[in-house]
Amino acid sequence: MGLSKSQKKRLYGDKAQLEATTPPTRTTAKMSAADSRYRQGELYADPTKSSSNMYLVVGFIVSFSLIAYNYLWVLPQFSHFAGNTVPELLFSFGRDExxxxxxSTDPDYIAQxxxxxxxxxxxxxxxxxxxxxxxxxxSHLSLRERSLHLPLPVLFAIIYGTGNLALNAALANPAGSVVGIASALISARWALFILLLAQLAYLCLRLVRGKVDAFTRGELPEQQ
Structure with missing residues (x-):
C-alpha cells in the first residue's frame, strides 16, 4: 500500500512536495521532445537513415544483377546460337548486321x-x-535539381522499351527503313546508360558529402 501525502511529508520533509509541484525544466522538456521524435521515427521511415537507405542498396543490387544477367548471359547465348552477335550488343548497326x-538464325530462335x-x-x-x-x-534535391534529374531514368526506360519493339520490327523486315530507327534507339540506350552511371556517381557523392557535413556539424540523429 502506498504512503499518503502526510506520511511522505513526515518521512521526506518538503522535498516530496517540491518535486511534485516543480514544473519540468528545459532539459526535461528537451528529453521529452526527443523521446517523442524517437517514437515517431519508429513508425515512419526517414530516408536519411541507413535503415531506409538499405532499400536503395537492395534496389541497385537487383538492377545491376539483372543488367549483368541480360548482357553477360542471355544475349551472348542468343549470339552463340545464331553464330552472329545480336544487334543490341553493338553500339550501332546497319542492314548488313x-x-x-x-x-543465319533459325526462325524459332528469332521468335524466342x-x-x-x-x-x-x-x-x-x-x-x-x-x-x-x-x-x-x-538525395533531398531542390525542386529544380529534381526536375533536371528525373527525366533521365524515365527517358532510359522509354528508349529501352521502344528500342526492343523497333529491333523486332527490323528483324522481321531487314530491308525496311525501321533498321535505322532501331539502330538509333539502341545507340541512344547505350548513351543513356552511361549517363545513368554518371548520375548515380554524382548522387552518391552528394549523399556522402551531405552525411559528412551533417556529422561535422553534429546534426545526425545519432548525435542528438
Missing amino acids: IEAFAG YATYHLSAALIVPFVCLLTWTGMIFA
Whole structure:
C-alpha cells in the first residue's frame, strides 16, 4: 500500500512536495521532445537513415544483377546460337548486321528473341526506373535539381522499351527503313546508360558529402 501525502511529508520533509509541484525544466522538456521524435521515427521511415537507405542498396543490387544477367548471359547465348552477335550488343548497326543475324538464325530462335524483348527484357528498365527515382528523391534535391534529374531514368526506360519493339520490327523486315530507327534507339540506350552511371556517381557523392557535413556539424540523429 502506498504512503499518503502526510506520511511522505513526515518521512521526506518538503522535498516530496517540491518535486511534485516543480514544473519540468528545459532539459526535461528537451528529453521529452526527443523521446517523442524517437517514437515517431519508429513508425515512419526517414530516408536519411541507413535503415531506409538499405532499400536503395537492395534496389541497385537487383538492377545491376539483372543488367549483368541480360548482357553477360542471355544475349551472348542468343549470339552463340545464331553464330552472329545480336544487334543490341553493338553500339550501332546497319542492314548488313541485321540481315546477317536474321539470315543465319533459325526462325524459332528469332521468335524466342522477339518474345524475350517483350517479356524478360522489359524488367530491366522498369527496375532501373524505380531504383534511380528512389535515389533521386532520397538525395533531398531542390525542386529544380529534381526536375533536371528525373527525366533521365524515365527517358532510359522509354528508349529501352521502344528500342526492343523497333529491333523486332527490323528483324522481321531487314530491308525496311525501321533498321535505322532501331539502330538509333539502341545507340541512344547505350548513351543513356552511361549517363545513368554518371548520375548515380554524382548522387552518391552528394549523399556522402551531405552525411559528412551533417556529422561535422553534429546534426545526425545519432548525435542528438
